[in-house]
Amino acid sequence: MVxxxxxxxxxxxxxxxxxRALPGTTVGQLLEILHQQIDGPLTEESLQGVSVTDLKIGLAGSEEDVDMLDTPMSALKDAVRILWGEAEVDSLPQPVRLERMxxxxxxxAIxxxxxxxxxxxxxxxxxxxxYQVSAKEKALVDIRSTLDVALAEDKNAWRVEQIQDCQVLYVVSIGGPAAAKVVRAGIHPLKKPKGGAAQEAIAELQAVMAGSPPPWLAKFVGVAAEERVRFAVSDEEEVVKA
Incomplete structure (x- = not known):
């Protein structure tokens, strides 16, 4: 390939x-569509901004003709996954099914x-x-793609819905309005600007859980209210000593 x-x-x-995933579409045609949808050079990063809707409009020729497009939705989703790099499933870890919590x-959520x-x-x-995480155990239980976010009217709300069964969210960054929606859903967002291995973040969290967790975390793991107060006082004493 040149x-x-x-x-x-x-x-x-x-x-x-x-x-190849789009029936009847040549590489040249797709390149033309991508150049129309992406400002600047085509890179691995810029391809991650391409949505199913972008491809539908590009293949149909205009937004008005989208309903006449006969390309299967499954093919459009497959093409977007490939453009995003999500087709490289071999590099993804494999979730496990827990017999008990x-x-x-x-x-x-990470x-x-x-x-x-x-x-x-x-x-x-x-x-x-x-991940399902306790002070002593951890397991990857699911991997949730965000591919369908392109079809959502409120993209931040859609993303929150995907993790609504979680209590903690790790991100490299998150905007103010999105963070507010996460918090309203009962999820505690934690930012790690430098990122890193997911397992390292989980291990750090486990260490906190095994020690004196802050009140918000103690509440999630089921620590009684009086114990949460004790943890809070203990943390304050450590700050004073420091």
Whole structure:
């Protein structure tokens, strides 16, 4: 495959595979559509901004003709997954089915773009890694793609719905309005601007759970109210000593 000028081989490969997933669409046609939808060069990062709606409009020729498009929705979704790099499933960890819920465990969502990494921004991450976590046990129980967010009217609300069974959310960053929606859903957002391995973030959380968890975390793991007060006082004493 000849790589177009100013385009990485990975970007060119994604576009070629995406075109193959769309019946009757050539690489040249898809390139033209992508150039119309993306401001600036075509890169792995910019391809992550392409939605199912973008492809539908591009293939139909105009927004008015979208209803006449006969390309299957499944093909459009497959093409977007490929453009996003989500087709690289071999690099993703495999969730497990728990026979029991660990005592005192919580559910944790991690915004991710690559493998088992905490490297996603809330509003643009490709998926959420979902873990069941207690002070002594942890397990990846689900991986939730955000592909369908393009069809949502309120994209932040849609993302919150995908993790509404979680108590904690780890992100590289999150905007104010989105954070407010997360908090209203009863989820505690935690920012790690430098990101890192998801397992490292989980291990740090477990260490806090096993020690003196802050009141918000103690509440999630089922610590009695009087114990939460004790933890809060203990934390204050440590600050004074420091």
């Amino acid at each position: 790589t177009p000028v100013n385009m990485s081989r990975e970007t060119a490969l994604r576009i070629a595979l995406a075109a 660990p005592e005192g465990s919580i559910r944790v 915004a991710s773009n690559n493998g088992e990494q905490l490297d996603g921004h809330f509003g643009s991450c490709l998926r959420f890694l979902i």
